[in-house]
Amino acid sequence: xxxxxxxxxxxxxxxxxxxxxxxxxxxxxxxxxxxxxxxxxxxxxxxxxxxxxxxxxxxxxxxxxxxxxxxxxxxxxxxxxxxxxxxxxxxxxxxxxxxxxxxxxxxxxxxxxxxxxxxxxxxxxxxxxxxxxxxxxxxxxxxxxxxxxxxxxxxxxxxxxxxxxxxxxxxxxxxxxxxxxxxxxxxxxxxxxxxxxxxxxxxxxxxxxxxxxxxxxxxxxxxxxxxxxxxxxxxxxxxxxxxxxxxxxxxxxxxxxxxxxxxxxxxxxx
Amino acid sequence: xxxxxxxxxxxxxxxxxxxxxxxxxxxxxxxxxxxxxxxxxxxxxxxxxxxxxxxxxxxxxxxxxxxxxxxxxxxxxxxxxxxxxxxxxxxxxxxxxxxxxxxxxxxxxxxxxxxxxxxxxxxxxxxxxxxxxxxxxxxxxxxxxxxxxxxxxxxxxxxxxxxxxxxxxxxxxxxxxxxxxxxxxxxxxxxxxxxxxxxxxxxxxxxxxxxxxxxxxxxxxxxxxxxxxxxxxxxxxxxxxxxxxxxxxxxxxxxxxxxxxxx
Numbered sequence: 001x002x003x004x005x006x007x008x009x010x011x012x013x014x015x016x017x018x019x020x021x022x023x024x025x026x027x028x029x030x031x032x033x034x035x036x037x038x039x040x041x042x043x044x045x046x047x048x049x050x051x052x053x054x055x056x057x058x059x060x061x062x063x064x065x066x067x068x069x070x071x072x073x074x075x076x077x078x079x080x081x082x083x084x085x086x087x088x089x090x091x092x093x094x095x096x097x098x099x100x101x102x103x104x105x106x107x108x109x110x111x112x113x114x115x116x117x118x119x120x121x122x123x124x125x126x127x128x129x130x131x132x133x134x135x136x137x138x139x140x141x142x143x144x145x146x147x148x149x150x151x152x153x154x155x156x157x158x159x160x161x162x163x164x165x166x167x168x169x170x171x172x173x174x175x176x177x178x179x180x181x182x183x184x185x186x187x188x189x190x191x192x193x194x195x196x197x198x199x200x201x202x203x204x205x206x207x208x209x210x211x212x213x214x215x216x217x218x219x220x221x222x223x224x225x226x227x228x229x230x231x232x233x234x235x236x237x238x239x240x241x242x243x244x245x246x247x248x249x250x251x252x253x254x255x256x257x258x259x260x261x262x263x264x265x266x267x268x269x270x
Numbered sequence: 271x272x273x274x275x276x277x278x279x280x281x282x283x284x285x286x287x288x289x290x291x292x293x294x295x296x297x298x299x300x301x302x303x304x305x306x307x308x309x310x311x312x313x314x315x316x317x318x319x320x321x322x323x324x325x326x327x328x329x330x331x332x333x334x335x336x337x338x339x340x341x342x343x344x345x346x347x348x349x350x351x352x353x354x355x356x357x358x359x360x361x362x363x364x365x366x367x368x369x370x371x372x373x374x375x376x377x378x379x380x381x382x383x384x385x386x387x388x389x390x391x392x393x394x395x396x397x398x399x400x401x402x403x404x405x406x407x408x409x410x411x412x413x414x415x416x417x418x419x420x421x422x423x424x425x426x427x428x429x430x431x432x433x434x435x436x437x438x439x440x441x442x443x444x445x446x447x448x449x450x451x452x453x454x455x456x457x458x459x460x461x462x463x464x465x466x467x468x469x470x471x472x473x474x475x476x477x478x479x480x481x482x483x484x485x486x487x488x489x490x491x492x493x494x495x496x497x498x499x500x501x502x503x504x505x506x507x508x509x510x511x512x513x514x515x516x517x518x519x520x521x522x523x524x525x526x527x528x529x530x531x532x533x
Contacts, residue, residue, distance in 0.1 A: 003475070016340065021507060052426075055426075055429075056429075056430075057426055057429055073431075075426075075427050075430040075431065077426060077427050080423070080424055080427075082338070082423060083298055083300065083422075085297045085298055085471075085474055086298040086422065086423070086480060087474065087477040087478050087479055087482065087483050088479070088480060089479060092479045092480065092481075093423070095433050096416065096419060096420050096423060096429075109308055137398070143431065187312055188378060206483050213354075
């Protein structure tokens, strides 16, 4: 793991256990400027734990954590289950993570950047999974983060919405040049949306460019030969796009969808 | 208006104003049982204060903070649910308080006034305490508002964004203890929680933002004090319980209102 000056966040040799059960064993990961890193692995592999250690939410028994001094992090949690007793509009929620700079037009711009401008006055509890993920992302962006951290960003989002969400994350990285750290157990869609994959199963099984990782024996062992063999990065064309709910919208609509919407990158099972 | 009634209204309104925003957070953070445990332990604080010859309010604060610390300690055991632990603390400290009161034979002690409130005996000194303490709590809440709300919405997100969640939660707990001590005189130890949660719950269907709900809860609390005291005068009812009954009526009426912005 080379240590460069453009490293935003890095964990090395992390050991973590809860009540005797080992969760992480010498695990680590690093994110550089403008790089998208995805941690994948089966359930119980310790993906969320590793990210929580890197964010300082968990204290590991062993390991080194480096965070660039003054690093501004935008965090999109796995889920947000707001108590129904707490009235909260999207508009109000957006200002919650910033002490200043949460002025009206900035909030609106951040929501429009992620294609969620239409839900601005809605109660948070009434949003669909896709809309909520976009609002969480917009709120994180409002903080002008150097590093975006997303824990299973496509949970509760249908497949077409997932592909669109990953493309959106890619566009955000291109536009802002921020680093992105994601967790996913979804192999199919994430591969094409990431620069670097860390395959985790308590320890780092393999890591690297997505296409080289899928050929790695450790990866094949983890996810099964059949799955690994039949996975291939593919490109296909769409004559329509999808909004945050996966509803079909015409391409000419513009708005949330960028021009690359027509070309969907993904990995499919043949 | 008679002087005593005037003071009762002023005292009740003061407590209702500060209970609104605090009560909203009690509802949002699901701390209703915690509020009950704090208020039940207040009797022990009063008794200890009198035994040790210090201000009963100081005694209440000390015991409330001790209860919060014990709660954190007991939760570490992880074998019992929070509701069980809070139930044990609430009733255990109430029983301890009643036992401690028995040691106060030499002091004139009106137990019923502490248990059910004695708003009609609110004096000028009490008013100073209610408004001074209420103002201090209000200022502290204003400063805590954003980080406390962020921690209530998503604790870990708040931590990542630089909120010291432990400190903020502790500060909220202390403010809650202060409000319990202030509200004790108005509705009594056994009914303090109701003044925190019923007005806040009553205005939920009318609220769109957290700030709106906190403000409306203060208004609902003031209405409850007004109607309750009126009922108390008109029908010769005990004032503290009458205020809570008024809040209860507001709550049931408000539940008939369809939620704002809901289709």
